[in-house]
Amino acid sequence: MSIADNIAEIEAALDGRAKLVAVSKVQPDERIEEALAAGHRLYGENRVQEAHSRWSDRRAAHPDLTLHLIGPLQTNKAKQAVELFDVIETVDRPKLVKALAKAMAETGRNLDCYIQVNTGDEDQKAGVAPTDLPALLDTAITAGLNITGLMCIPPIDEEPAMHFGLLKKLATRHNLPNLSMGMSGDWQTALNFGATHLRIGTAVFGARDYA
Numbered sequence: 001m002s003i004a005d006n007i008a009e010i011e012a013a014l015d016g017r018a019k020l021v022a023v024s025k026v027q028p029d030e031r032i033e034e035a036l037a038a039g040h041r042l043y044g045e046n047r048v049q050e051a052h053s054r055w056s057d058r059r060a061a062h063p064d065l066t067l068h069l070i071g072p073l074q075t076n077k078a079k080q081a082v083e084l085f086d087v088i089e090t091v092d093r094p095k096l097v098k099a100l101a102k103a104m105a106e107t108g109r110n111l112d113c114y115i116q117v118n119t120g121d122e123d124q125k126a127g128v129a130p131t132d133l134p135a136l137l138d139t140a141i142t143a144g145l146n147i148t149g150l151m152c153i154p155p156i157d158e159e160p161a162m163h164f165g166l167l168k169k170l171a172t173r174h175n176l177p178n179l180s181m182g183m184s185g186d187w188q189t190a191l192n193f194g195a196t197h198l199r200i201g202t203a204v205f206g207a208r209d210y211a
């Protein structure tokens, strides 16, 4: 199947219930061009530098692009991220809230942000612990960030459904409309739990070649 076919098949399954964030990290130019030629305009990237080299020129050619940052953000890259992206999905600590608020004030750009929740309470994983979410939300709103959703990456060795269910519950409790969850292997499950944004890389573009 071609990339255009992959996109069409996923979009048909979504039937307008959620948006496909095509995760373009590591993918070669010809695959990106194929997705663009198919008309796809919503992409996710997990590194600021890499996203900048892949998308800054293409942004000029396609003003209707929307870019989501879906990877961890260091505070010293906050300004560059705010300049490039439309949505930051990975707000997860007060220091980053502060850096983003400052960068938005400096650039005059006011991005939508999601808070990343570490639903599995994993030590090595980014995201705020579910119990610390209310405090971080408070901090972010006070700082003027436009928090419109939550994002999670379930533990690799666990049933994702319970994590999607938890994220949905937290979003409902805090009145947040956007839910970024589900990847190539589990997006159908995420959709059933109310995902509004599916972050899909491999099932759109094929395997990533890190060599």
Ligand SMILES: *Cc1c(COP(=O)(O)O)cnc(C)c1O
Pocket: 023, 025, 046, 070, 071, 153, 183, 184, 185, 199, 200, 201, 202, 203
């Ligand atoms: C790479 C990545 C994805 C896409 O993963 P696939 O399994 O290729 O669909 C989704 N979310 C995040 C945060 C990622 O870093």
